[in-house]
Amino acid sequence: MKVSNKESRRENSAYRQLERRLERAMALQAALTLFEWDNETLAPKQAGEYTAKVQGTLSEAYQEIMTGKEVRELLEACKREAGLTEAESAIVREASEELDKLEKIPPREYRAYQELAARSARVWSEAKEKQDFETFAPTLKEIISYQKKFAAYQAKEGQKLYDVMLDNYEKGFSMEKLDEFFGLLKEELVPFLKKVTNSGVEIRDDFLTGDYPAKKQRELAEYLAEYVGFDFRRGVLAESAHPFTTNLHNHDVRLTTHYKEQVDSSLFSVIHEAGHGIYELDIEDELTQTLIGQGASMGMHESQSRFFENIIGRNGAFWTPVYKKLQELFPEQLEKVSREDFVRAVNKVQPGLIRTEADELTYSLHVLVRYELEKMLIEEDLDVEKLPKLWADKYEEYLGVRPQNPAEGVLQDIHWAQGSFGYFPSYALGSAFAAQMYHYMKENIDFDGLLQKGQIEVIREALRRHIHRFGKMRESRRLLQDMTGEDFKPQYYVQYLKEKYGELYQIQE
């Protein structure tokens, strides 16, 4: 890929000058990323307050560069400058958007909001512990009111507020598009799930829980991450309360996991995070450490983690060469469990209350609930007080389960407490992107055959070539179109789920 022509550019072009300013901004971002990583994985308990001061100062320095007179003028000059490469234009675009976002919100309001957000996370966490939505409701109201105000500052003429929010996470997927997507999921998957739960097929999975020592799980995690293509010369795997992936650049990508009694929990979380990690590792050298040196969007990132976790990792063919390793590590628990039974167990459908523990089939229905409620909160002024009941009703309707308290209901996720409205849909979109890629790939390569031979690198190479290497240079919808030859088509996702789980649960359509 030839994305820039640095050599041929004049040293004093506006773009070159901009690049030098952005270099410092990116270095500050890298430092902030490292502090976050460190806080989650290692930093001593009582460091928080003092380190927060450092982070605040660095973040202020970042904002000063991005909204400073120099960058502002250089961006204008760049837009007039001829001969920018695609990557350079994309960087100018990203910088302009970042500037817009930072400057449209009055600094005083932004600061007040940040204080609110910090407080909000605490209030939420206490409310969740006490299973008491009432103590969180007033704060949530405030958060929503700020988020709507900020969206209004950002909105283009006639643009709806929730569309502004959605745009922050996934461009090209407004409510119009998402209504269609989630409408299809509701129409197809809700009745299909009922058939699954009524199928009478019982899948045994008791052997997945038990005395799986953390040390051996760690060995397995490293083995699997490497097996699916994560490169430990350019990455690390650590532990944290909640699994996540972050990166300083494409030569330093970091995964975390958490070892539980349930072996499949950390096992698939590691493959999931490795999917995120491989995406970051595959971004071109030329793009890393720039504003487009990251995944294309939230949804596209999630598509890669879910591709690795579900479409590769929960595929029976994947386990053909790998299962014996698992049996060697845990002979007591798995010696007598056949590979077929193991694969069935890790695909067992169990409608539950908690999104992060959901199986592949029910996952997007958890997201559907949140999408519908977010729309109501932002666009229909839904009274916050009504959330717990609405939440419970929707869970009952779509998933057939009803939370007994708000901790396992509306208070389960931190997202709203952090003001992240419009984020949830990207989780479901990611799964659907992945299914569309899978559909395309199966037509071109012997997918299962490759898995059986352990040749995951062929699959990864296709993802690298079509998606990963471009970073954030192109929008997710375009990347998907370029790869598969079609615009986003959620039918592939529904079809994939119905085929896979129809077979597993012996459902005749």
Place this chain on the structure above:
Amino acid sequence: MKVSNKESRRENSAYRQLERRLERAMALQAALTLFEWDNETLAPKQAGEYTAKVQGTLSEAYQEIMTGKEVRELLEACKREAGLTEAESAIVREASEELDKLEKIPPREYRAYQELAARSARVWSEAKEKQDFETFAPTLKEIISYQKKFAAYQAKEGQKLYDVMLDNYEKGFSMEKLDEFFGLLKEELVPFLKKVTNSGVEIRDDFLTGDYPAKKQRELAEYLAEYVGFDFRRGVLAESAHPFTTNLHNHDVRLTTHYKEQVDSSLFSVIHEAGHGIYELDIEDELTQTLIGQGASMGMHESQSRFFENIIGRNGAFWTPVYKKLQELFPEQLEKVSREDFVRAVNKVQPGLIRTEADELTYSLHVLVRYELEKMLIEEDLDVEKLPKLWADKYEEYLGVRPQNPAEGVLQDIHWAQGSFGYFPSYALGSAFAAQMYHYMKENIDFDGLLQKGQIEVIREALRRHIHRFGKMRESRRLLQDMTGEDFKPQYYVQYLKEKYGELYQIQE
């Protein structure tokens, strides 16, 4: 301690404005510290080049602030401003010195030197591996020539170059003072060491080496660090190739160690690093995250690490309450070894070739060799080519051992390759400071009695009150004087060593 009166100062005073600029500079330093820590303990192998770019950018931003017109003018204004507290004056002093250092060297020369230094470390490391001094000599010559040039830029009228260098690590200890110090060590310890090695006393220490599992050594390390007072709510212990201590602020102090076959190696290295760490933990909240929020000097820092390692940790009384823990952890190796035999073993004198493995008695003689050679290199234009032979001769004379190759001789330390001339003396000074503090403390408290009762906190409190809490606000020599009521008096160090090792080796003076 009331070191500032922030409340009462006008918001727009020059000092307050300076403080805001320095806050950003300190945040950048904290980020640089975290990157260094991360590189040494965790970062993936191939991240180096890309992360170095980030570090370079942040370091440039730091220098820009410190040498910028604003800070320069504010420093001048602060010097005229009345009513600065002691801490504020000290911060102004440190900032001025930093500015001086950064601006006296022409940027072009500084950059050329930095490239040389980076290359130099590589050349040194290869030369050491090949045991070949010749390939390193030309680079070392260049380094020395730059260091002399830089010292000349910094020198006050009539000041000798090596004195300038010494001043960078330890104020108040010029060659005049150090000649006296090292002269005393040479005169007293060289003949004393001969008596020790000829004493005929044999000390058994074979049980210290063997199958000491890393996992149990780690448990011991954490136990001991906490036992001597390191607070894990504000600190962590990790692993790295070479043990070190660093800190982001007084609520985030980090130690590393390295587990070897020899149990006493990591054991005492952890107590040593915990001594450094406790110093940093004890610095006042008011001073942390400022230019004086660190130890007073290299030597003073080393005094604390050696105080904990040797004066506390290698004291027989220390092991009275602790030794059983060691036996519990390693019953196979230590069950049949008495506490007395263990204490004798960890105090065994064994003149060797490697400084970092030296025992307490011979340690400062390793430093003596380096001090004498540095003086010759800087002040007497000693031909670099002559170093290996001179080094070997001096080791033979002072320690009775002669290196067979330069890897175990002149190439053993990285310091000169990094241009750190004037650094070594602080290692020996630290030990001498510690002995003087010990002398003073024994007159005021029942030192051994406290150790026997496990009440190390009383000893630590004395160090905190007299030394730690002041950070870099006051110079090391003044702190020592204020604590002990006397100026630096190296006789206490010699006396301490001769008493302790005279008894152990049954030497009649």
